[in-house]
Amino acid sequence: MNHTDHGPIRIAVLDSDTGFVRVLVNRMDGLGWPHLGLEAAPRVDELATMRVDALVVDLAVLGPDAWDFVERLASAAPGMGMVVCTGRSTVAQRVRGLRLGADDWVTKPCHPEEVLARVEAVVRRRKRAQGAEADLPMQAGDLEIRADQFQAFSRGRSADLTRREFEVLQLLAGAEGKVLQREEIYQRVWGYTMAHGDRSVDVFIRKVRQKLETVSADWRYIHTHFGVGYRFDPEVRDGRAPDVAEPNGDPVPAARLNADLARH
Amino acid sequence: MNHTDHGPIRIAVLDSDTGFVRVLVNRMDGLGWPHLGLEAAPRVDELATMRVDALVVDLAVLGPDAWDFVERLASAAPGMGMVVCTGRSTVAQRVRGLRLGADDWVTKPCHPEEVLARVEAVVRRRKRAQGAEADLPMQAGDLEIRADQFQAFSRGRSADLTRREFEVLQLLAGAEGKVLQREEIYQRVWGYTMAHGDRSVDVFIRKVRQKLETVSADWRYIHTHFGVGYRFDPEVRDGRAPDVAEPNGDPVPAARLNADLARH
DNA sequence: TGGCCTGTGAAAAAGCTGTAAACGGTCCGA
């Protein structure tokens, strides 16, 4: 997602009205804002990947999928601003768009300066809202998960996660204790619906586990729930440690007991 | 209601155009979406029972009762999506349908892919709206049933239920005190109709009982009603004990106290 | 007592996950 640089605003523009785009681009160059012109609807996750702060979009370009796109983008990239800038529209349409997650709605014809002002306002609002809160390092077991670095560390050693790997880990860790289903993980990390039979999530889980193990060998972080999904919950790997007595003498792996107690 | 699985989408199709249905079904198989073909208007509550996420319906099948059906379904099963997919229609009709509670309206001829895309959008919207509300932990006897973990615990100890086992338990516990027939259990957990002579439900009940017993030995949770089905109702096992006597038989105080202690 | 029901255990079938390896695309430096 969008990480904090308080640097210039990165904007993507999706519009087929070349005149309008040109004016906008011009103005952005003047302001020193990096920008990106799009011809067609990008895959939702691509925008996040490009670390765009905001998207200016004419829904007309999207055709019938416009609403769906707006909704998906808003949920997949909650940190990104979205300013719809479109021709004639009814009140109902505007309401719908804003409900689905657009941040602002401008009706053409409009002054480019105004569009940029709104974009700026939106981005500022977003950044303030997310604030520092989002990328505070997270501490879990022997791990330090730093959103500002897209990386996890154990005692200062980097786990060398790739971006996707990191995102998977971050998602899981953020929902600590909760079991996440594969579809949910896929949806939130990849940004679109998982195809039937896709094993990507499993593969990434394995890679993450592997890398975490080389860095923090005596903890287990990711647990499998058969038939359901995965759960993040740091747990000392081998047996010993907790001299916690078992109430009824049943052989319960010490580790599990630990986890259960720790969870609450 | 519909349990917020982020799993595949469950769809029912009600249409007499067998060609159209076949194409749709084909595509759904490809996506791995469980589906259900209907011949005639189902009783409104049946759909909810089967945990259908959305219904695709051609109003022509319903005849004169169509509007009534739409309205009743929308109000009886607010968690379910409804996509109307019907032949030539006037603007007024579409408006009426959407007002009465349909979520989307597609005019035939139409591309199956589009129909499914819309269904998906509708379902996603619904699910987000319902939000986390659904998985609050449930307390019963000595048990804590946690939907977010797909698991039941007694004083912090996991019962190690498999997914299906958990679903059966959850269903029963959710209908606390009510006797559920095997067919109903089967439909709601498995999602389709039980074959004659299938003993799966019995087998699962046994497994659940067994696992609950190892973890919470002095309670009985699931009761058999000969010739009818099963009922969930926590009850201290041996004779004496319930000085915690509940006026109406509802368990709670001791158990909840326990659980709270365990949690901290 | 006889005819259904239900509980139980175990074997067979189906399904899921871990793992490794191959593939194809992108980016970069030589």
Added chain:
DNA sequence: TCGGACCGTTTACAGCTTTTTCACAGGCCA
């Protein structure tokens, strides 16, 4: 421009878990 490193995706398969199915023993009720 070529080659190589790096990543994400896909596929295949072995091993293990879960689900289903079956047969039989008991229980419930008329």
